[in-house]
Amino acid sequence: QYLSGNEIRQLFLDFYTQRGHQPLPSASLVPEDPTVLLTIAGMLPFKPIFLGQRTPDFKRATTSQKCIRTNDIENVGRTKRHHTFFEMLGNFSFGDYFKPQAIAWGWELSTQVFGFSPQNLVVSVFEEDDEAFAIWRDNIGVTEKRIKRMGADDNFWVSGITGPCGPCSEIYYDFHPERGDDNIDLEDDSRFIEFYNLVFMQYNRDASGNLTPLQNKNIDTGMGLDRMAQILQKKPNNYETDLIFPIIETAAKIAKIDYHQSDENTKVSLKVIGDHVRSVVHMIADEIRASNVGRGYILRRLIRRVVRHGRLIGISGEFINQVAETAISLSESVYPNLRKREAAIKAELQREEVNFLKTLDRGEKLLSEIIETVKQQGQNSITGESAFTLYDTYGFPLELTQEVAEEQNLTVDVEGFNAEMQKQVERAKAAHETIDLTVQGSLDKLAEHIHSTDFIGYTATATTAKIE
Ligand code: ATP
Numbered sequence: 001q002y003l004s005g006n007e008i009r010q011l012f013l014d015f016y017t018q019r020g021h022q023p024l025p026s027a028s029l030v031p032e033d034p035t036v037l038l039t040i041a042g043m044l045p046f047k048p049i050f051l052g053q054r055t056p057d058f059k060r061a062t063t064s065q066k067c068i069r070t071n072d073i074e075n076v077g078r079t080k081r082h083h084t085f086f087e088m089l090g091n092f093s094f095g096d097y098f099k100p101q102a103i104a105w106g107w108e109l110s111t112q113v114f115g116f117s118p119q120n121l122v123v124s125v126f127e128e129d130d131e132a133f134a135i136w137r138d139n140i141g142v143t144e145k146r147i148k149r150m151g152a153d154d155n156f157w158v159s160g161i162t163g164p165c166g167p168c169s170e171i172y173y174d175f176h177p178e179r180g181d182d183n184i185d186l187e188d189d190s191r192f193i194e195f196y197n198l199v200f201m202q203y204n205r206d207a208s209g210n211l212t213p214l215q216n217k218n219i220d221t222g223m224g225l226d227r228m229a230q231i232l233q234k235k236p237n238n239y240e241t242d243l244i245f246p247i248i249e250t251a252a253k254i255a256k257i258d259y260h261q262s263d264e265n266t267k268v269s270l271k272v273i274g275d276h277v278r279s280v281v282h283m284i285a286d287e288i289r290a291s292n293v294g295r296g297y298i299l300r301r302l303i304r305r306v307v308r309h310g311r312l313i314g315i316s317g318e319f320i321n322q323v324a325e326t327a328i329s330l331s332e333s334v335y336p337n338l339r340k341r342e343a344a345i346k347a348e349l350q351r352e353e354v355n356f357l358k359t360l361d362r363g364e365k366l367l368s369e370i371i372e373t374v375k376q377q378g379q380n381s382i383t384g385e386s387a388f389t390l391y392d393t394y395g396f397p398l399e400l401t402q403e404v405a406e407e408q409n410l411t412v413d414v415e416g417f418n419a420e421m422q423k424q425v426e427r428a429k430a431a432h433e434t435i436d437l438t439v440q441g442s443l444d445k446l447a448e449h450i451h452s453t454d455f456i457g458y459t460a461t462a463t464t465a466k467i468e
């Protein structure tokens, strides 16, 4: 039988614990680091150590870190490998072992513990990192064609404009080695998936961009647990692994549909629900509350997306807590705070859901009035302005307005809608430039603007929301 997600996590932690790493619990999704809203990588809790601001009690550590990446929100359900919430497995060296050892262990873990055949693995290195290239080729025995040199965008890690940085090397799984070694394109996600990133923190970058070698070189790595589950459980995507699929099944059951029989859009909605519900239960467990600013706004946006996608697949009433219950029971053995905070989680989710459903109801009423007027005037199209008001004030995605309009044989002026959206983005930008951010009232104003770019994930033409 295939390895479960929990077994994969444990195998990783055991492997590095046996090799002198201190196993540590996941830090909160709310980072100590003030420069990011949420914990986005396993290294974040160790950043003060890497920056030399804190001395660790140990030279090596290993964790499975809860992460949320809102920059991947548009990818959720659409790629096979991206989530908002995911767990990043990591091994860390604080001025202790470095490149050859990190590579050797990364390879040993992948091939001996997880049993990947070398034929199924491809590695990338930073284009200028001849040392890493040589280690993969000479120490490990990877053939040159399966070591890809990549540019700085993918394979050079920086924590900011200045500070510690360095090249990285990533390990990819190749689902189709029979396609040969000559046309390896790591961007091709029908063939490859990145699962393990090894960062070699070896330089300090100063303000003028000069790199000087660090005295204490560090290792920071990240392996995506959900991606490992996809590969090892032989699933077509992360969503069908044991780490998420039960949540999707609960949502499908409420909607009285079957995931496997569903069309593509329905599957996307189910995946969004599965993904976001994991995120929101963990966020609330980590004391985040819904609001119009910062983390609270991200939480609100995720909850509303769940509700919206629930509607898209035919769920009409409240449902989020049934799905949340599955998410909690799925993860409580590893994250007991989910059950401890169950009451708070469910109260928060219900309040947000009920409020949003009311807003949607009001929007629906307004929409039918608009439709009435359009028809009375003998026209066949809803103006971009009206569609935008529905979107902006009532949280109605353009898609939904279009759907309802279509049922009435009407169209929606999408260009006009986009123009309004653009104006809104400009207004938000202008506000951002002129507002004194220390004044709470101004902050709230800004939040309103930010809030109005909600649901942007549904419109292919819209620019990304300004919450990241
Ligand atoms: P990708 O190129 O696939 O977006 P990445 O290069 O942005 O991934 P890293 O920043 O290198 O990812 O993070 C380390 C590891 O964490 C990745 O190799 C992957 O296994 C996992 N990971 C990163 N982003 C996600 C995500 N959105 N969902 C699930 N796993 C992720």
Ligand code: MG
Pocket: none
């Ligand atoms: Mg990414």
Ligand code: MG
Pocket: 154, 194
């Ligand atoms: Mg990548």
Ligand code: MG
Pocket: 170, 194, 197
């Ligand atoms: Mg990467």
